[in-house]
Amino acid sequence: MEKLLKITDLEAEAISLSLKEFLCSPPSADVLTDVVEVTSRKFTGVGFFADFNETPHLKVFSDDRDFTGGGLGAILNGTIHVGFLLFIKKGSLRMLEGYTYSEVWPSEITSYTFNNIPDRPTNS
Numbered sequence: 371m372e373k374l375l376k377i378t379d380l381e382a383e384a385i386s387l388s389l390k391e392f393l394c395s396p397p398s399a400d401v402l403t404d405v406v407e408v409t410s411r412k413f414t415g416v417g418f419f420a421d422f423n424e425t426p427h428l429k430v431f432s433d434d435r436d437f438t439g440g441g442l443g444a445i446l447n448g449t450i451h452v453g454f455l456l457f458i459k460k461g462s463l464r465m466l467e468g469y470t471y472s473e474v475w476p477s478e479i480t481s482y483t484f485n486n487i488p489d490r491p492t493n494s
Contacts, residue, residue, distance in 0.1 A: 374423055375408035380444075380482055381420055381466055382406065384454045387484055388440040389430060396430075406463075417452070417469035424462065431461040443487040446479050453487050 382399040385406075389396035397405075407423035422428060431437075437458040444452050450473050457465040468475070 375411055377403055377406040377408055377420070377422075379403070380468075380479060381408075383484065384442055384444070384468070385456065385463065385466055388442045388454060388456050391441060393430065413475060414469075415474060416472075417467060417475050420466045420468075422463055422465060424464075428463040429461055430458060430463055434460040436460065441487050442484060444482045444484045446482050447476055448481060450476060 379399065382402040385402055386396055386399045405425065405427035407425070408420050409423050410419075410421045412419045435458070438455060440454050440456045442454045444454070446452055450470060452468055452470050452475075455467040455469075456463065457467070
């Protein structure tokens with residue numbers, strides 16, 4: 371059986387804030403921390419991909435739509451500008467991508483502040 375990882379606070383907050391654009395009452399970061407299990411987290415050097423275990427708790431749309439996008443960014447450790455993309459398949463949250471614009475993703479995150487990204491991606 372695959373070992374499941376705990377979702378990070380940064381990931382949970384990024385998901386909750388990103389879903390505010392689409393849902394009247396998105397799950398809070400605290401709720402996501404309790405229900406989201408990460409099946410893998412791959413670091414690319416300039417970001418990461420976190421894949422989530424399929425559970426009924428991750429159904430965010432009542433229909434089976436697929437969606438990739440998001441308009442959320444952050445500043446990590448006071449200087450590193452990053453963005454986030456949500457991947458929703460068949461109405462369920464499947465993956466979160468975090469990426470920098472040209473810098474190395476930090477090995478340790480000591481602080482972060484979220485912001486909106488203009489010209490965000492659209493539905494695919």
